[in-house]
Amino acid sequence: MRCRANVIVNLRPALGVQAIAEMIEKNVAVIQGNCFGFVLIPLSIGESENPLDYVHKAKTSMDRKKHSLESQCTFYASQLFLKLFGFKGIMVHVCSYANKLTFTIAVDEGIIPDLKQLGDDFIQSFMLIKEAAHHTKLATKLD
Template structure:
């Protein structure tokens, strides 16, 4: 079984809330618009004795891919394709690439401090999108030291949504427990 993840990579430098506020205060133009590429990562499926082995392997692979030119090449290639073939051609290319992936992953770095909108504090931020032709789409957003996972699933491919949710929770608990044991073992040494 071949599984691939399509990971969206933001190509803009990360600006914090403070940096944007300073730019607005100094009347510096804040650049708007999308600037992202993607990387394709092969996924290995299987159980290992230590769940952290899988995390370390995935992290190493992600870091290598994110620091390669793959995401920048996909961004510039998509811009070129858009100029040559228009929106319909670019949409067909995007659909072709995304339909060949099993999972789409996106992570968004949110503000570190809690913010409010019209005087009402925001409890959480959960970005997502629809119409993406993969089996599973996972968005991860950090906001005020909390992580929010938004998972969108094609019911035709994953019929038991409750089981998928339970599997996600069980996997995170195994990883958390393994990390806790590793931290304790390191302190004892």
């Protein structure tokens, strides 16, 4: 089975805290509006010895792809796709803010009939990743 994740990336250059403070001091407009694109990240389905291998592979792929033209092109392509076909299938939205990770999952019941099983599978996968991250952090501190 082949799956892809649609990841939102910021297309504006990162200003950083110091640069924003300097802009405020110089009375330069800080708010420039949202400018974001999308990249498609391939996801492999399966078990591995270390669940963090999956996370590291996805992160490396995301870092590489967000600096390509894909983020700009897929934004326009997705707008056209949604206008033509609407929403279908599964959508996973992830928000990381203030040390809290929130997932929102939207599913077409005609495509995935057992929503409870899907939710349980997501929870189990994230618990495995969390446990592996905790063990890796402890092993790193001991080395």
